[in-house]
Amino acid sequence: MIPKTSTPAARALVVCGAALSLVSPFLAWTWTSRYPGNLTVYGYPGGSQLLTLAGALLAAVFTAAVLGVPGLRALAPAGAVRALRAASLAALTATWITVGAIAVDLGGVVNVEPGGWLAAGAVLLLAAGAHALPDDTVTEPPPAARLPRAAEGALITVVFLAAMYVLTYGITTDSAQDFLAFLPAAGFGVRALAAAGLTARFGALTARNRIAVAVAALASALVFPFTQTGDQYTAIADNILVFAAVALGLNIVVGLVGLLDLGYVAFLGTGAYTAALVSGSTFSTFDIGPWPFWATALLGMGVSLVAGLVIGAPTLRLHGDYLAIVTLGFGEIFRITVNNLDGTSGPRLTNGPNGINSVPNLTVFGFDLGTRHTLLGVTFGRFANYYLLLLAVIAVIVFVYARAGNSRIGRAWIALREDEKAATAMGIEGFRYKLLAFGLGASLAGLAGTVMAHLQTNAVPENYKFADTAPPNSAFLLAAVVLGGMGTVSGPLVGAALLYLIPAKFAFFSQYQMMLFGLALILMMRFRPEGLVPDRRHRLEFHDEQVAAAEARRTAAEATA
Template structure:
């Protein structure tokens, strides 16, 4: 990058900006506690000041690496300057959004204390100096040295705990102002870690310790309910997990096989209605004793699997837009059908638009998920109980997805996705493998649907539209897969979390939801078509003109391994 500022001056500005950014959260930014987060205290950061402090610390770390301090440079193997620029933008956005929100919500800039103005100037100096530094990117970055096994496992655990802390902060923000300041900071912070090469190093370590990664991920997720004192935020986490579970199932169809399914939410509804009918609800048209949950789950999976095979068998010979139109039609047919099975327009089965309500809580091996329990001295309410169950469901779906993707069947799916004609010429029977993927994805959606019916205590047709203001629906599920990253495990989880949290935190979002999501997808397709957590092969395909031959060989070797 060509600079118009002397590099020594740029380094000085960056260092001063980083120091002031770290100091500014310890000063009051406003005089009244009316603004969320209580930013009135000197010496004690609160609310969005904590985000500025964390992003400032990250920027200070990369500043030290960019200035070549001994022992710090190794923390940015791919180069520190680009990472510093992203970190400075993280601090800049969260600080300016917070100070601007103080002025807007409290009635003018006079409500901003000197600490807030100092923070604005500090992050501006930091970002300006960082963008004036000469680029030091190393392509490709040098290979990382292997650490001892205990050290690498400890690093994996620390990474997952840090990710959980970030997600927990996003879930537990009390106001739209705090979440609006947090969101861009998290995005630019993740970009800084990627630009520094840290994300790639962590991925290399994860690839060597897959069992440790699975254990660390599960253990970190189990920590969340222990950090909550009520069910308010745990309920949000439950809905995110339901959304993520269904998105993972859809990722088999879309990400691994490349089939565009626009009616996938119907399989979620199939599982939910199957569970509701045998739940023992007083509104169920099946007047039978409630089934045990394990039998209900198997029924929901079996009915959804059958529905997937029945729909897939006559339609999967279609391709592209034609298949998308057929699956969209199936989703609407399902919703209209259950809406008409009310005993008037059709047989009495689903109670029509009223649905099946008062679905009782799950009782599994004597454990009632609707009653509070005490675990290790912590009281678990209803939503915390369902959180643990949904973690188990996610674990099952991730296991099935990972094993299927690494198997001979998974390789056949990927071959069909990349070039169906070439795969067929190599002896892969496309229709059979696509039908298998369609059935497996439907089966996993049915499993999530059985839990969702008990969690929401109802199954009504309006829950299973193609597009609605509240996820999950087919449009949101597909957006979660595309936004997060097709063909990966963590991608749909990230996409589902974002697409659920953003409408939940911003009330005004519901009025312009589809327009804003459409705009977001357009921006994603332009600047990051591979998704937020991309598959390395997809990343290479979408950015083939921006990578060197050495990078291409490296990615090909990783894919082969």
């Protein structure tokens, strides 16, 4: 228990803690550069010290807001104290994990230099002070002032660039220690922004400026390859994008229509195998290709669409758990079939377990994606080329998703998810609209699959399992959608990034990975069932009383206004 302190004392603690936390990253935390990130330098923060600095800066801003510094109060419209608490926890977790890791890795607390002790103490003061302050949460934050359109666009761009910076930090961190400190720091950081009411404001801002959001998101994603000198992290980013693209496709089926598809990875595989077969690879059964990308993509989408309709037509008459079981079965049938089409257990088509290897690089509008291209003085390697292509694929999928979701078809899908009987009574033919969603989802996964085969230079059955320790597989795809937030665009993107990075960075956990994954899912379902990025409609399902109260307040406010 934190003792009840009177407010002036708590304020003093917070100010003191924030100041010292800001100073500590500039000191040496350990004596040897054996700890990743080199924390031995005075005068310049490095490695995880940056996380402490970021947390401390955030805390300092909210401290200033709590103290009533003019102009800063506006940065915390919903109340600064809870935001300050979360920010202090961001600094606390990052610092203590780093200091603890120094002690564990280097064999004892003796390896922690005075700077490290100072940091550990400072963040503790900060957190204690922050939690002793009385809560000042405002339930109805005042509406934000409207800015000129250009300024709103600029603000959105800045926020996206900042988010991209945080994500890039996560992708390019190569020590497990740093990543372990990064995750809670980022989590508490986002929570601080949410508690301050800033995420709600940003949500309102993005709702008004749909086009600016699309442009800013694309622009900040385009910045990533310019910041990379080697291929190492761009390759990781490529894999995340493939995973995210498929998760977004699955989101139509699961998030909008509510069909639980546990075999979705089969459509990714269908696209990948189709692309590999017409790629001109020497391992391909057909002596055709290489085709231009647009032809491969259309064929991959077409074959996946047919596969989706063939599987969907008999199964979509089932409901709920039965549909989940049957799709799970079809997903496995796909993998086993391509495993057996090797010429001995079946006709020769896919080379069985060996798969189709040596898939050549794609050529898009005359650009060979396998060679280096220099653009604006920056050299784009193979993975950077694929990164750009995948961004375009995701842009297409997001566009289709957004258009479909807000249309008459999208309403029909949501109606079917909510109450199929009532939807039928409205004249909606359930089967037809479900099949449409299933086919659309399948063809989008097929599109991602065609790129995936070329990116990974192969198509092998082992990549398309139901569950595995690395994405994409059906279980991880579904988890990315549910973890991120069903029925949203940004949810599956966030979910895919997290679910790709966590297993990749914590390779030393590999034997416990599935157990931790299961544990994380259970905790998630218990504490935040609507996902990290909640959809307005799903929030109602899980927290209907709070939402009802909030909506009633909002209507009352509108009525008086």
